[in-house]
Amino acid sequence: TQLLEQSPQFLSIQEGENLTVYCNSSSVFSSLQWYRQEPGEGPVLLVTVVTGGEVKKLKRLTFQFGDARKDSSLHITAAQPGDTGLYLCAGAGLNYGQNFVFGPGTRLSVLP
Amino acid sequence: EAQVTQNPRYLITVTGKKLTVTCSQNMNHEYMSWYRQDPGLGLRQIYYSMNVEVTDKGDVPEGYKVSRKEKRNFPLILESPSPNQTSLYFCASSLSGLAGEKLFFGSGTQLSVL
Numbered sequence: 583t584q585l586l587e588q589s590p591q592f593l594s595i596q597e598g599e600n601l602t603v604y605c606n607s608s609s610v611f612s613s614l615q616w617y618r619q620e621p622g623e624g625p626v627l628l629v630t631v632v633t634g635g636e637v638k639k640l641k642r643l644t645f646q647f648g649d650a651r652k653d654s655s656l657h658i659t660a661a662q663p664g665d666t667g668l669y670l671c672a673g674a675g676l677n678y679g680q681n682f683v684f685g686p687g688t689r690l691s692v693l694p
Numbered sequence: 695e696a697q698v699t700q701n702p703r704y705l706i707t708v709t710g711k712k713l714t715v716t717c718s719q720n721m722n723h724e725y726m727s728w729y730r731q732d733p734g735l736g737l738r739q740i741y742y743s744m745n746v747e748v749t750d751k752g753d754v755p756e757g758y759k760v761s762r763k764e765k766r767n768f769p770l771i772l773e774s775p776s777p778n779q780t781s782l783y784f785c786a787s788s789l790s791g792l793a794g795e796k797l798f799f800g801s802g803t804q805l806s807v808l
Contacts, residue, residue: 624799
């Protein structure tokens with residue numbers, strides 16, 4: 583069974599600070615996704631990374647896929663209260679039809 | 695509007711009373727899946743379906759049933775609910791279930807089994 587770990591589990595910061603959260607596994611993933619989940623809602627896809635070493639930017643969010651496709655990071659620059667939420671990483675298996683595997687998430691709170 | 699619709703949003707029931715949580719998508723997606731979300735454990739897959747009449751177990755299928763008689767609907771059935779099935783449930787869909795595809799999630803069903 584492929585497992586994903588995320589760190590930190592909880593993070594509380596002030597508006598304007600930078601932060602990085604991590605997603606790690608001992609398994610290789612064909613691709614990895616990051617989702618954000620707000621209270622009372624389902625997760626919403628932020629980005630998909632496919633190639634080892636790939637870096638993608640989404641406004642103030644920077645996503646990186648590790649060279650070996652076993653880990654990923656999400657960096658937020660100048661965090662805002664609207665960034666508050668649960669950030670989930672999800673790995674897709676190597677085989678067709680294989681399940682998505684979700685990490686437990688990092689709960690981020692950005693205080694004004 | 696493209697969406698995944700789950701019902702009900704909240705459900706309180708008692709041990710042993712059969713219940714069904716409905717899920718419907720309007721995007722003509724082939725792949726649908728059910729997850730449960732528990733604190734500290736993240737989203738765990740219960741069952742998934744690659745197409746009509748094709749379903750398969752996820753990581754935590756015990757105590758649950760599903761059916762996929764139509765492409766748009768994927769109900770989750772708890773024949774005899776128990777308190778350890780108290781959780782937040784999400785239905786999701788994607789175009790074909792291929793690795794890297796975007797998953798669309800419903801808004802969730804909070805289930806409490808007393």
